[in-house]
Structure formats: C-alpha cells, structure tokens
Amino acid sequence: MAFRVLTGLFGHESNAFSKLPTRLENFSNYLLAFGDDVPGAIKGATIEPTGVEEAAEYMDWDLVRTVVAWATPSGPVARDAWDVGTAAILDAAANQGPFDGVLLNLHGAMASVDHADAEGVLLAALRDVIGPDVPVAITLDLHANVTDQMTRHADIICAYQTYPHIDQVQTSWRAAKVLDRAMRGEITPFAVTARRPTIEGLDDGRTTTDNPMTKLLARAAKLEADDPDVLLVSLHAGFTPADLAEAGPSVSVTGNGNDPRFQAIAEDYMDYVWETRHFDSNTYLSVDETMAQVHALLAAGKGQGPIIVADFSDNPGSGAYGDSTFLLQGLLRADLDNACFGTICDAEAAQTLMQAGEGAEITLMLGGKTDPTFGPPIEVTGTVVRVTDGTYVAQGPRWKGVTHHLGPTAIFKAHGVEIVVASNRLQLTEVEAFTHAGIDPRQRDVVAVKSMQHFRAAFQPMAREVLICDAGALSGKDISKLPFTQLRRPIYPLDLD
Numbered sequence: 001m002a003f004r005v006l007t008g009l010f011g012h013e014s015n016a017f018s019k020l021p022t023r024l025e026n027f028s029n030y031l032l033a034f035g036d037d038v039p040g041a042i043k044g045a046t047i048e049p050t051g052v053e054e055a056a057e058y059m060d061w062d063l064v065r066t067v068v069a070w071a072t073p074s075g076p077v078a079r080d081a082w083d084v085g086t087a088a089i090l091d092a093a094a095n096q097g098p099f100d101g102v103l104l105n106l107h108g109a110m111a112s113v114d115h116a117d118a119e120g121v122l123l124a125a126l127r128d129v130i131g132p133d134v135p136v137a138i139t140l141d142l143h144a145n146v147t148d149q150m151t152r153h154a155d156i157i158c159a160y161q162t163y164p165h166i167d168q169v170q171t172s173w174r175a176a177k178v179l180d181r182a183m184r185g186e187i188t189p190f191a192v193t194a195r196r197p198t199i200e201g202l203d204d205g206r207t208t209t210d211n212p213m214t215k216l217l218a219r220a221a222k223l224e225a226d227d228p229d230v231l232l233v234s235l236h237a238g239f240t241p242a243d244l245a246e247a248g249p250s251v252s253v254t255g256n257g258n259d260p261r262f263q264a265i266a267e268d269y270m271d272y273v274w275e276t277r278h279f280d281s282n283t284y285l286s287v288d289e290t291m292a293q294v295h296a297l298l299a300a301g302k303g304q305g306p307i308i309v310a311d312f313s314d315n316p317g318s319g320a321y322g323d324s325t326f327l328l329q330g331l332l333r334a335d336l337d338n339a340c341f342g343t344i345c346d347a348e349a350a351q352t353l354m355q356a357g358e359g360a361e362i363t364l365m366l367g368g369k370t371d372p373t374f375g376p377p378i379e380v381t382g383t384v385v386r387v388t389d390g391t392y393v394a395q396g397p398r399w400k401g402v403t404h405h406l407g408p409t410a411i412f413k414a415h416g417v418e419i420v421v422a423s424n425r426l427q428l429t430e431v432e433a434f435t436h437a438g439i440d441p442r443q444r445d446v447v448a449v450k451s452m453q454h455f456r457a458a459f460q461p462m463a464r465e466v467l468i469c470d471a472g473a474l475s476g477k478d479i480s481k482l483p484f485t486q487l488r489r490p491i492y493p494l495d496l497d
C-alpha cells in the first residue's frame with residue numbers, strides 16, 4: 001500500500017515593521033494554487049513542491065495536495081490570506097485522511113496579524129487534527145526563526161543549505177527521504193532546537209564565501225554521514241525584523257529517537273554560532289561611498305562586465321518597500337551614461353509613464369511614497385523608453401521557471417540611467433527583470449539592484465565588481481531603531497556585544 005502523504009506550501013517572510021499587510025492578492029500576484037491544480041501551477045519551477053512531487057513519484061506515495069502559496073516578503077499576513085492558506089491544509093487534514101505522513105514546505109519566519117509565531121500555530125492546529133503519531137516533516141528557509149512550538153509539533157526539520165537559495169528542490173528531497181524511512185518504521189524522528197541570546201549570526205547564512213555558515217554546514221554534513229542516528233542537522237541564520245521572542249539564529253537536530261545527546265549537539269553548534277556572531281563578510285557602503293567607488297572604478301577604465309551595486313537596505317525580499325530613493329538619487333547625480341536601476345516600485349508613476357507612452361519626455365515625482373523616511377519622492381525628468389506588462393519567466397538559479405509579475409512597468413531613462421519603474425514589489429534577483437524590457441545588463445557599466453544577496457545567483461557571474469550599499473532604508477544594518485516589543489532581551493547586538 002502506498003503511503004498517503006499530506007503536503008502543501010504556505011510560505012511568507014513577514015517583516016513585523018512593514019506597514020504593508022500581506023493580503024491574499026499578494027499571494028495570487030505571485031503563486032497561489034490549490035489541490036490538483038498544484039502540479040500545473042508549479043510545472044518547470046525549481047521550488048520545494050517540485051521536490052515533493054519528484055520524491056512522491058520515486059517513493060510511490062499517494063500525495064494529497066492542499067495549497068501552494070508564496071508572496072513577496074512584506075508585513076504580517078492579513079486574515080484573508082491566513083484563513084485561506086491554513087484552511088486548505090487543515091480541512092484536507094481533517095477530511096482526506098488518514099495519513100501516514102505530512103510534508104509541509106514552510107518558510108519559518110511567517111507572522112500573521114494575529115500570530116507572531118504563525119507556523120507554530122499552524123503546526124499545533126495540524127497536530128490537533130492528525131494526532132501525535134503521524135510523522136510531520138517541515139522544510140524551511142535558512143532564514144527561519146524556529147520556535148519551540150514549531151519544534152514540538154514537527155518531527156523532521158530541514159532547511160535550505162544555500163544562500164542565494166538554489167536548493168529548494170533538494171531540500172524537499174532531503175526531508176522526504178527521512179519521512180519515508182519514518183513511515184516505514186525504520187526510524188523514529190524527533191527534533192530539538194537550540195538558540196543563544198543573539199538575533200544575528202552565521203554571516204546571515206551566506207554560502208558564497210568561507211564563513212561560519214559554510215564551516216558549520218561542512219561539520220553538519222560530516223556528522224550526518226558519520227552518525228546514523230543524526231538524521232538531519234538544520235542550520236538557521238534567522239530573520240531579524242520579526243517581533244517574536246525566539247527570533248534569531250538557531251540549530252535544529254532531527255535525531256532517531258528522543259535522546260538528550262541530540263540537544264547537546266544543537267547546543268554545541270550554537271556555541272560556535274555565538275562565538276562567531278561578529279563575523280560579517282560584507283562591506284557596507286553608504287550612498288556617497290558607493291558612488292565614490294563607482295567613479296573610481298569607471299575612471300580606471302572599462303572592465304569585464306558591469307559594476308553591480310546592490311541596495312541591501314531596500315530589499316523587498318526582506319520586506320522593505322522597494323521605493324527608497326536614496327541610492328537612485330546618488331546615481332542620477334553621478335553623471336553616468338550607461339547605467340540601469342531595478343526597480344523602483346511605484347504603481348502611480350508607472351501608470352503616468354505608461355499613459356505618456358513610449359518616446360514621451362516627462363517630469364514626475366518618483367518613489368518614496370510608502371514612507372518618505374527612507375528617501376522622499378524625487379523629481380525626475382526623463383524619457384519613457386519602453387512600457388511592458390512586467391511579466392517574465394525567471395531563468396536564474398534562484399527562481400528558475402517561476403513566472404514573475406512586476407505589474408505594469410515602464411523604463412524611464414534619466415541622466416544616463418534606465419530606471420525600471422514597476423507596480424509590484426519584487427526583489428531584483430533575475431536578469432529577466434531587465435531583459436524583458438530590452439535592457440541587457442551585461443552591456444551596462446553600472447547595474448543597480450534592490451537585493452541583499454540573492455542577486456548574486458544571476459548577477460555575480462557577469463559582475464566586474466559587486467558593491468553592497470546600505471542606503472538607509474527599512475532593512476538596513478542598523479536595527480537599533482526597530483521598535484521590538486516581543487523579542488527576548490537582553491540580546492546581541494541590541495544589548496549585548
């Protein structure tokens with residue numbers, strides 16, 4: 001008899017300090033499908049449910065699909081989206097069982113407007129329905145904030161091992177293999193989690209350099225290979241702008257059976273996370289420092305490929321607004337002649353530019369409309385080069401095969417900078433955000449993107465140089481002004497060194 005497995009993806013990274021709630025339409029703008037529509041909706045996409053489908057076919061599971069739902073990070077999930085996502089999973093759990101196992105693709109840093117530990121609440125509710133004995137496996141982003149409630153109700157915890165995240169499919173496979181063994185009765189998985197008083201660590205999980213994250217991943221791989229009872233070691237760098245007591249880095253160990261030595265392993269790994277908490281592989285430049293470096297590089301002559309400037313602080317991928325104008329202002333003042341900038345999220349400006357039409361010269365107020373603290377609207381005069389529907393299929397390693405929707409989009413050229421003015425907020429991870437509108441970033445001297453790290457997957461290979469700019473928007477490095485109310489204190493770096 002094939003094992004009957006309940007599955008679903010309900011993922012969001014919720015920035016507690018964003019004023020923009022994440023509604024159902026934000027999910028439908030990105031990825032939202034139910035039940036038997038799921039395979040069609042994810043066809044060709046290198047995301048977690050694809051790994052579940054592959055593993056289920058290989059292991060001959062009878063899969064009960066509930067939902068796939070993903071939205072760009074922003075504020076906590078609104079009730080309409082929360083109710084739809086959780087009902088899809090819980091109703092199927094109640095009505096389509098019994099189940100031999102559960103494999104859920106979660107993010108691990110979701111908050112709803114009612115629940116700071118949204119995934120913990122979801123897993124507790126699921127446990128109420130399916131009972132204590134059905135093995136539950138969860139996959140997570142490595143920026144998960146793993147709570148005790150999540151750990152209590154999940155038997156198998158398995159996070160990505162790459163940042164940029166390019167192993168979503170493999171992560172589902174890793175969890176599925178352990179779940180399959182559990183359903184066969186070969187093992188009894190039990191998960192434990194350890195933390196330290198820090199909200200930062202593991203070099204934010206970056207795996208593009210030699211750092212505490214890559215060192216600990218290597219150690220974990222060796223331990224999993226050497227010790228048959230250590231089923232999975234899951235390393236989490238945490239997600240900082242979450243107003244949650246247990247936010248921050250953690251290590252979860254899934255062992256065979258409830259043995260205190262697995263907690264000891266997790267604690268030992270967290271000792272290392274604590275010891276290395278100050279490590280940061282990035283050099284963060286202000287806008288002025290960034291532009292000085294850009295000028296120095298350009299003065300040194302043409303290089304191989306563009307200078308990539310990444311605005312770390314206005315990354316929609318961590319819930320920032322994507323309309324900060326600080327870096328754009330710096331570029332416009334810099335007297336460049338061959339640059340592009342992606343994106344400014346400003347639906348009103350995109351509409352005005354589209355109405356003006358291709359070839360029109362126009363002056364308008366651009367960006368800065370969500371919260372002028374992060375760069376007020378700026379007056380820009382330029383030419384509408386192109387208008388598009390903002391739709392493209394990602395080809396980079398981060399989101400390959402996923403259709404992205406920037407919404408109505410205009411390319412507005414001013415002072416030598418082609419600005420992608422979009423209607424929807426999206427982290428700039430894909431070359432296609434430019435090429436779909438006729439801009440080839442490989443041919444530009446300077447390419448500015450709003451992204452912290454994921455841009456590296458597609459843009460690092462073409463880059464002459466990568467500069468990380470902390471322009472001072474919502475997701476900047478200085479977290480001292482974020483109004484945490486639930487976070488455990490004292491904590492590094494706010495109270496402890």
Ligand SMILES: [Zn+2]
Nearest residue numbers: 141142143165
């Ligand atoms: Zn992440």
